[in-house]
Amino acid sequence: MKRREGLAKLMGREAYVDDLTVADCLWGATVRSSCARGRIREVRFGEGFDWGEFVVVDHRDLPGENVIALIETDQPVLAAEAVRHVHEAVVLLAHADRDLLRRAVEAVEVVVEEEPPIFDFRQPPEPAQIQHGNDNVFKELKIEKGDVDKALAKAPVVVEGVFTTGAQEHVYLETQGMLAWVEDGVVTVKGSMQCPYYVQKALKLALGREDHEVRVVQAPTGGGFGGKEEFPSGIALHAALLALKAGKPVKLIYERGEDMVATTKRHPSWIRHRTAVDTKGRLLAQDIEVVLDAGAYATLSSVVLSRAVIHAAGPYHCENVRIRGRAVLTNAVPFGAFRGFGAPQSLFACERQMDRIASELTLDPVRIRRRNLIRDGEETATGQVITDGTDRLKVLDRALELSSFQHKRRAYLDFNDTHPYLRRGVGLATFLHGAGFTGSGEVYLASEVHVAGLADGKVEVRTANTEMGQGTQTVFTQLVTDRLGLKAEDVVIAEPDTARVPDSGPTVASRTTMVVGGLIEKACDDLRRRLGLGNEERGEVLTAALALWHRQHPGEELLGTAHYEPPDGIHWDDANYRGEAYGAFAWATYVAAVEVDLRTYTARVLDFVAVQEIGKVLHEVLARGQIQGGVVQGIGWALLEDFRFKDGAMANGQLTNYIIPTSDDVPPIRVAFLENPYAHGAQGAKGIGELPMDGPAPAIVNAVAAATGADPCTIPLTPERMMSVLEAREVAR
Amino acid sequence: MTKPEHRDIGFTLNGEEIRFSGTGTERLLDVLRYRLGLPGTKEGCGEGECGACTVHLDGVPVNSCLILVGQVRNRRVDTVESVAPEALVELHTSGATQCGACTPGVVMTARFVIDHPGLLERASVRQLMAGNLCRCTGYDGIIEGIAEALRQEETSP
Numbered sequence: 001m002k003r004r005e006g007l008a009k010l011m012g013r014e015a016y017v018d019d020l021t022v023a024d025c026l027w028g029a030t031v032r033s034s035c036a037r038g039r040i041r042e043v044r045f046g047e048g049f050d051w052g053e054f055v056v057v058d059h060r061d062l063p064g065e066n067v068i069a070l071i072e073t074d075q076p077v078l079a080a081e082a083v084r085h086v087h088e089a090v091v092l093l094a095h096a097d098r099d100l101l102r103r104a105v106e107a108v109e110v111v112v113e114e115e116p117p118i119f120d121f122r123q124p125p126e127p128a129q130i131q132h133g134n135d136n137v138f139k140e141l142k143i144e145k146g147d148v149d150k151a152l153a154k155a156p157v158v159v160e161g162v163f164t165t166g167a168q169e170h171v172y173l174e175t176q177g178m179l180a181w182v183e184d185g186v187v188t189v190k191g192s193m194q195c196p197y198y199v200q201k202a203l204k205l206a207l208g209r210e211d212h213e214v215r216v217v218q219a220p221t222g223g224g225f226g227g228k229e230e231f232p233s234g235i236a237l238h239a240a241l242l243a244l245k246a247g248k249p250v251k252l253i254y255e256r257g258e259d260m261v262a263t264t265k266r267h268p269s270w271i272r273h274r275t276a277v278d279t280k281g282r283l284l285a286q287d288i289e290v291v292l293d294a295g296a297y298a299t300l301s302s303v304v305l306s307r308a309v310i311h312a313a314g315p316y317h318c319e320n321v322r323i324r325g326r327a328v329l330t331n332a333v334p335f336g337a338f339r340g341f342g343a344p345q346s347l348f349a350c351e352r353q354m355d356r357i358a359s360e361l362t363l364d365p366v367r368i369r370r371r372n373l374i375r376d377g378e379e380t381a382t383g384q385v386i387t388d389g390t391d392r393l394k395v396l397d398r399a400l401e402l403s404s405f406q407h408k409r410r411a412y413l414d415f416n417d418t419h420p421y422l423r424r425g426v427g428l429a430t431f432l433h434g435a436g437f438t439g440s441g442e443v444y445l446a447s448e449v450h451v452a453g454l455a456d457g458k459v460e461v462r463t464a465n466t467e468m469g470q471g472t473q474t475v476f477t478q479l480v481t482d483r484l485g486l487k488a489e490d491v492v493i494a495e496p497d498t499a500r501v502p503d504s505g506p507t508v509a510s511r512t513t514m515v516v517g518g519l520i521e522k523a524c525d526d527l528r529r530r531l532g533l534g535n536e537e538r539g540e541v542l543t544a545a546l547a548l549w550h551r552q553h554p555g556e557e558l559l560g561t562a563h564y565e566p567p568d569g570i571h572w573d574d575a576n577y578r579g580e581a582y583g584a585f586a587w588a589t590y591v592a593a594v595e596v597d598l599r600t601y602t603a604r605v606l607d608f609v610a611v612q613e614i615g616k617v618l619h620e621v622l623a624r625g626q627i628q629g630g631v632v633q634g635i636g637w638a639l640l641e642d643f644r645f646k647d648g649a650m651a652n653g654q655l656t657n658y659i660i661p662t663s664d665d666v667p668p669i670r671v672a673f674l675e676n677p678y679a680h681g682a683q684g685a686k687g688i689g690e691l692p693m694d695g696p697a698p699a700i701v702n703a704v705a706a707a708t709g710a711d712p713c714t715i716p717l718t719p720e721r722m723m724s725v726l727e728a729r730e731v732a733r
Numbered sequence: 734m735t736k737p738e739h740r741d742i743g744f745t746l747n748g749e750e751i752r753f754s755g756t757g758t759e760r761l762l763d764v765l766r767y768r769l770g771l772p773g774t775k776e777g778c779g780e781g782e783c784g785a786c787t788v789h790l791d792g793v794p795v796n797s798c799l800i801l802v803g804q805v806r807n808r809r810v811d812t813v814e815s816v817a818p819e820a821l822v823e824l825h826t827s828g829a830t831q832c833g834a835c836t837p838g839v840v841m842t843a844r845f846v847i848d849h850p851g852l853l854e855r856a857s858v859r860q861l862m863a864g865n866l867c868r869c870t871g872y873d874g875i876i877e878g879i880a881e882a883l884r885q886e887e888t889s890p
């Protein structure tokens with residue numbers, strides 16, 4: 001099936017929020033703090049503007065609580081007494097003239113009496129820097145099995161390593177934006193977002209309204225990658241507050257520079273491994289510490305940390321594992337959801353560490369993975385027994401074969417011996433990614449899906465899950481046509497609109513196809529049941545039954561429904577972090593071939609192979625596109641995307657100096673799938689959206705290490721860092 | 734402050750003669766999107782880095798965020814709205830678009846490459862497309878679509 005959303009996008013006909021024209025609409029804008037931490041003393045409105053012409057909103061205009069509802073309630077909609085980071089929103093303005101508005105924003109000064117900020121998440125805070133609890137720690141987690149200390153003490157070899165990863169900006173090509181208006185007393189926002197019901201929850205609390213008084217509609221969304229998971233709640237509130245005060249529609253669209261500096265980012269991390277191994281490279285103990293910079297507010301850091309620690313031990317079997325994690329406040333822009341959600345950080349450390357252990361023992365990096373990869377019947381760090389029947393060695397072998405790993409390795413040795421300044425290397429990463437919400441998350445979400453049978457014989461799929469480039473509409477359509485024997489044109493995908501669709505959970509965590517898709521299949525069956533049809537009835541029989549039903553029930557609605565029920569055998573102990581962390585894992589091996597230029601200290605990816613087992617591939621082109629896009633984001637994070645901080649704020653908030661990969665920076669990404677259908681996913685699918693973010697950085701950095709003999713443990717591996725690790729190698733010799 | 738004078742600026746837009754009344758210092762991108770009702774052209778960065786705003790000026794791709802409307806007087810501007818669906822088949826099939834925000838710009842550069850195969854003597858498709866950032870596809874879907882369209886052009890009489 002061809003991409004349903006494709007042609008409109010190619011023709012420029014897809015109407016994103018900023019493409020909507022609304023009569024008598026004002027533009028909104030945000031005045032922000034220029035100070036990282038302090039008490040707000042005053043807001044000064046400068047000369048030269050007739051401020052009476054502007055709609056001006058501050059925290060006093062909030063009808064409800066000054067809180068952006070999420071896990072915690074620490075983040076204000078608009079800063080009232082204090083600010084905790086540069087670019088925190090303080091005042092909102094609206095005006096019909098966008099140019100005038102831009103100048104007006106510059107003329108408003110937020111006067112702040114500074115207090116001591118903290119920027120280094122690895123240092124314990126001074127008393128004056130404490131802003132949360134008594135240590136600035138938002139969340140602490142621990143996973144433990146076996147006796148790590150004993151195993152470390154007895155082990156023949158212990159390898160230690162410290163790994164750090166930088167912040168990463170999403171750079172979805174469509175910036176954040178919302179349109180808000182009030183209609184028949186209902187506050188309505190339409191805009192770029194992943195999770196309409198998150199936005200609705202936030203609107204209800206801060207506007208002091210009930211469900212039926214706020215309506216949230218997702219506009220076609222130009223990329224999200226997690227950046228439009230929690231952040232849009234704040235913008236939606238800002239637009240709504242302006243619209244309420246103005247009595248007119250308000251469009252609040254971020255410009256690129258504002259979007260880059262003011263929105264959430266991937267969490268920077270500091271991770272330490274102490275690994276006990278025997279001389280053959282068998283893992284005896286993994287002692288891992290994961291620290292995440294959470295930034296100024298809690299956002300989703302506790303759950304990001306959760307995914308980080310659960311993935312930290314990698315796809316390996318080890319009897320003794322201790323993983324300690326914490327997410328720590330700093331006065332940086334809040335870090336939030338970003339594709340991978342903590343797993344890319346901890347898997348970078350894990351997979352880099354595997355190569356370092358191999359090199360310490362002069363073992364083949366493939367060998368050490370082969371030896372330790374989890375086998376069916378063995379347990380993960382949380383004690384989850386893996387029984388999915390996936391041949392993880394086959395995934396590894398396929399990647400080695402496709403990439404000609406061994407051949408390249410030999411050929412590169414010769415190349416490196418003879419070339420004056422280029423060094424080539426090949427590196428790999430084996431990893432896993434848990435699909436869906438962690439632990440009991442899906443149970444708490446209690447997702448619901450409707451499939452409506454319409455009078456004209458079509459069926460309409462109603463979910464709150466959003467299309468932002470992954471092809472959700474195509475996959476949903478395909479699931480319905482396969483299930484009910486209908487043609488694609490007989491399947492309508494409802495616009496995600498909280499007034500019309502049930503809460504089927506957020507579009508995050510690689511859950512949409514696997515979990516929500518599975519519910520769509522069940523709702524299709526329920527629709528058939530309500531028509532008095534058996535599960536084998538399809539196509540025209542169904543269309544005829546629909547028409548008959550509507551003749552007999554004029555004006556009524558026919559809904560097939562489904563609610564999430566956890567698969568059997570899923571038990572999660574949230575207090576001790578034990579049990580089935582995820583219903584399913586996707587498994588992968590990625591191989592990168594890299595060339596380092598010793599004159600310029602740049603690394604270039606020459607070849608990239610991504611092999612994964614993701615249950616069942618529902619749509620080859622879409623699945624491949626997800627992997628390729630994720631890999632290229634991973635290449636950016638590994639080599640190019642150097643997020644620079646100044647006082648906790650992004651100092652390079654422009655595409656001119658925050659560099660993401662162009663087509664010319666990356667090779668073709670060669671993708672292969674192995675299939676092992678997952679019993680509880682739609683048609684056997686497991687989630688894939690985040691997986692490809694995990695593997696590129698370790699594979700690439702391992703390749704750099706192989707090429708140069710250096711020991712890089714920090715990303716992004718920019719030319720400056722490359723120079724210093726190469727110099728450190730010279731010293732070590 | 735005296736208001737800058739408004740005047741009529743005439744140019745050919747997607748084959749039609751149009752007149753736009755303005756100071757001439759408006760960005761072509763804004764004029765297309767907000768004044769002339771053609772929102773197909775997107776803004777990704779506003780500073781000439783991303784290519785989402787690519788249009789053809791006298792047949793050559795340019796970033797419309799860097800062009801002032803006064804500069805297009807008596808010239809020919811073509812936007813994504815002028816591209817026929819038949820010209821998009823290969824890009825559609827190959828997975829050249831995901832979220833679609835970069836897509837109108839990608840399409841305009843891609844059409845230029847497809848219509849000027851001689852360019853490939855000096856640069857690869859990958860190099861020619863480097864001015865259009867895409868955060869979703871990883872570029873393979875785009876490159877393959879263009880390569881396929883080039884093959885079709887070659888074999889068609």
Ligand code: FES
Pocket residue numbers: 775776777778779780781782783784785786787796797798799
């Ligand atoms: S918007 Fe013009 S190049 Fe990015």
Ligand code: FES
Pocket residue numbers: 173222223469829830831832833834835836866867868869870
């Ligand atoms: S398709 Fe989303 S940026 Fe290219």
